[in-house]
Amino acid sequence: MKAPAFDYVKPKDLPEALRLLQQYGAGAQVLAGGQSLMAIMNLGLAMPEILVDITGIDGLRDIQETAHGIRVGALVTHATLESSALIAQKVPLLWQSVPHVAHMAIRNVGTIGGSMALADPAAEYPAVSLALNATITLIGPDGQRNVAAQDYFLGLYETARKEDELLVAVTFPKVSTDEVMIFDELTRRRGDYALCGLAAAFTVKSGVISAARLAYLSIGDTPVLAEAAGRSLVGNKPDQALIEVAQNALVNDLSPRGDLHGSVEGKLHWAKVLLARSLRELEKSA
């Protein structure tokens, strides 16, 4: 299918982009890499009056180390993240997740801002941002505001971003020496969206888990933090007995819906498999 007719504008700076978003409201769609938006438009699932192409705006392509963490500009592509030594060293969970995002051709163009704005529940970065409780920076007519990832994902493709706001950056906390990050997912074919995925951030002191944030993708309408399973790990060493305790606790955290991809039981099973894998990996590194 072809997208219906639309207007196109490429603002030179942020104020111009914000003015256009305010002027057109729900009729405008931001265009970043276009890797999701163009497909959605071609399927007739979005019919914007105007596309506001933000790729000409300076200052959205930087990865910077700040006092608060690593700030990734909205227009940073998946491929740039994948080749960034700073991301590999300071935000390893994000870095581990990038090769799972689509295929290289898409990673060359698609952006972190597009992924976080779309908030596909099967996407990798939303779950990573939730596991790390990253900060999402939005700019709108009333100025700039920061939203914690745990307050950002509101529902299926629904976020705290208002339609006249631009997502300008995501700031991730820097990994500390007692943290272990493990990203894993199950797919039918490499490059496909995940059937189920887990972004796990563990804090381990003298071999004992002192904190665990387990964020699942492809298991609900938003990325899901498995809080009961995370709590069940605290104060324990990762071993087979603990894996079983945590797997049992997962049932309190996850309520997947059965669909074409899998049954409720199947999805819970995948989530348990990923949890066991990550705890075995943790056991090896602890």
Ligand SMILES: Cc1cc2nc3c(=O)[nH]c(=O)nc-3n(C[C@H](O)[C@H](O)[C@H](O)COP(=O)(O)OP(=O)(O)OC[C@H]3O[C@@H](n4cnc5c(N)ncnc54)[C@H](O)[C@@H]3O)c2cc1C
């Ligand atoms: C075949 C295929 C497979 C894919 N597989 C995966 C996968 O496995 N995992 C995965 O995570 N993704 C996958 N994707 C999606 C891909 O990662 C996209 O690049 C990404 O989701 C969107 O980034 P984009 O820059 O292309 O955004 P666009 O397509 O330009 O925009 C996406 C949405 O976000 C809005 N938007 C974009 N940037 C901003 C901003 N800065 N502020 C406010 N709103 C904004 C747009 O208006 C639009 O609604 C796949 C895509 C394809 C085509």
